[in-house]
Amino acid sequence: xxxxxxxxxxxxxxxxxxxxxxxxxxxxxxxxxxxxxxxxxxxxxxxxxxxxxxxxxxxxxxxxxxxxxxxxxxxxxxxxxxxxxxxxxxxxxxxxxxxxxxxxxxxxxxxxxxxxxxxxxxxxxxxxxxxxxxxxxxxxxxxxxxxxxxxxxxxxxxxxxxxxxxxxxxxxxxxxxxxxxxxxxxxxxxxxxxxxxxxxxxxx
Numbered sequence: 001x002x003x004x005x006x007x008x009x010x011x012x013x014x015x016x017x018x019x020x021x022x023x024x025x026x027x028x029x030x031x032x033x034x035x036x037x038x039x040x041x042x043x044x045x046x047x048x049x050x051x052x053x054x055x056x057x058x059x060x061x062x063x064x065x066x067x068x069x070x071x072x073x074x075x076x077x078x079x080x081x082x083x084x085x086x087x088x089x090x091x092x093x094x095x096x097x098x099x100x101x102x103x104x105x106x107x108x109x110x111x112x113x114x115x116x117x118x119x120x121x122x123x124x125x126x127x128x129x130x131x132x133x134x135x136x137x138x139x140x141x142x143x144x145x146x147x148x149x150x151x152x153x154x155x156x157x158x159x160x161x162x163x164x165x166x167x168x169x170x171x172x173x174x175x176x177x178x179x180x181x182x183x184x185x186x187x188x189x190x191x192x193x194x195x196x197x198x199x200x201x202x203x204x
Contacts, residue, residue, distance in 0.1 A: 007046050008032060016044065050089035052183075053191065056126045080113040081121055085131065088122075092130035092194055095187070096137060096169070096176035105138050106146075115151055122155070126196040129157045133165065133194060136172040164193040 008018065015037035036042040049055045067076040078086065084105065091101040109115075115135075122131045132155040139147035157165065168190040169176050181187060192198045 081118040084108045088134045095181045130194045140172045
């Protein structure tokens with residue numbers, strides 16, 4: 001992947017270090033960890049996709065067209081709504097195990113993300129169900145003032161899909177996953193339940 005190699009090279013040139021990967025065979029579809037130079041040592045993950053197996057239909061051209069340069073270094077930053085959906089997809093692929101992701105969602109909401117617009121875009125990205133699970137968990141922490149009930153109801157999956165999701169995840173509470181995460185058939189099942197188009201995932 002030329003774009004990924006270019007991104008790694010740019011970070012290395014900026015002083016970031018690349019740690020030896022435990023998953024060399026799969027890192028191109030998962031993530032490459034990079035660390036900022038001291039004293040911060042901040043972790044930056046380079047992703048080719050937020051989905052570990054079958055990618056959702058994210059229009060990256062549109063993402064770049066909405067992106068704006070940051071004030072500090074000129075790097076392109078996705079719109080708040082796109083950032084929120086990327087965080088949600090990442091949370092979903094890790095079965096909502098990282099509390100940092102929930103903090104990211106709170107920060108994005110405080111920055112002024114338009115949840116209605118994010119919900120509309122989630123339909124295009126086939127991410128409505130995973131967005132529902134994430135926002136339900138966030139509402140349990142921050143309340144209806146932050147995540148309105150009407151929005152959750154609009155995102156709520158159909159009863160059959162919701163029943164399947166509930167066999168693997170706790171809806172509206174934290175932690176979300178009911179069991180420890182282990183990649184394999186059970187993890188795949190959990191991912192299928194949160195897919196707006198489960199047959200596309202299975203076929204992929």
